[in-house]
Amino acid sequence: MFKIIRHEIDAMIARDPAARSRLEIILCYPAFHAIMGYRVTHWLWQRGFRIVARFVSQLLRWFTGIEIHPGATIGKRFFIDHGMGVVIGETAEIGDDVTLYQGVTLGGTAPSVESDGQRGLKRHPTLEDGVIVGxxxxxxxxxxxxxxxxxxxxxxxLAEVPEGATVVGIPAKIVRRETDDRFCAYGTPSGDLPDPVARALEDLTREVQGLRNRVVELEGEKAGGAARPEKPRIVAASE
Ligand SMILES: CC(C)(COP(=O)(O)OP(=O)(O)OC[C@H]1O[C@@H](n2cnc3c(N)ncnc32)[C@H](O)[C@@H]1OP(=O)(O)O)[C@@H](O)C(=O)NCCC(=O)NCCS
Structure with missing residues (x-):
């Protein structure tokens, strides 16, 4: 139990550049209080103590500014930075290592209360492992x-987001198709990630080198002997 809590705290420290110690997380992070509280309310919810679960959940919302419905399903090492204004609906499902920032809504769109037949239907999103929401x-x-x-x-x-994609705007559109699977604070890749421009230049250089080799081969064939192609090498931009 304490080991699990320690892992949860360490995950928060790892993902918030402002966090300095476990004690700071325990005392000053509403996300810690809300998530630990949610683990209790979810346990109550699953055992049929629904009104108690909802009531405790409302108290937690009052203290932390974070509203997590006890029926939501949340994986390990979940982190909400700052937290105020976050709303997570009843049928939301969240994988491991997911990060949300303040003011995020995981909300429903389908009508759910017009008839009892629709109550409890899936109407909130599913966030798979490692998702970061600004x-x-x-x-x-x-x-x-x-x-x-x-x-x-x-x-x-308003629609499914593919693996590793970055989406922005209203309604959200894809601006980047692939991201590194390592966590980066605020969702913005850090400087040590591969530079896409440098990568494109390397690909181009490799292609030019391939063409050069082909020309040497053809010249060799034309001259009657097979010339050995140069080994591929990365050339500097100024070459
Ligand atoms: C979406 C996000 C993860 C993209 O980061 P990135 O991969 O570094 O992408 P870039 O900054 O290169 O932006 C890519 C394009 O999307 C646009 N863009 C980035 N974030 C945007 C946003 N939130 N809304 C609208 N457009 C956005 C950029 O202007 C850029 O457009 P362009 O190609 O036409 O110039 C990041 O901008 C973001 O919004 N992170 C959340 C940060 C946050 O919530 N911080 C709160 C901490 S308290």
């Missing part, structure tokens, strides 16, 4: 945000 983003509906996807601040997401 502040103020609204993810609305019973679709899936795939592994390691990133949602821009204030985006309104």
């Amino acid at each position: 502040s103020g983003a609204q993810i609305l509906g019973p679709f899936t945000v795939r592994r390691n996807a990133r949602i821009g601040g204030n985006a309104v997401v």
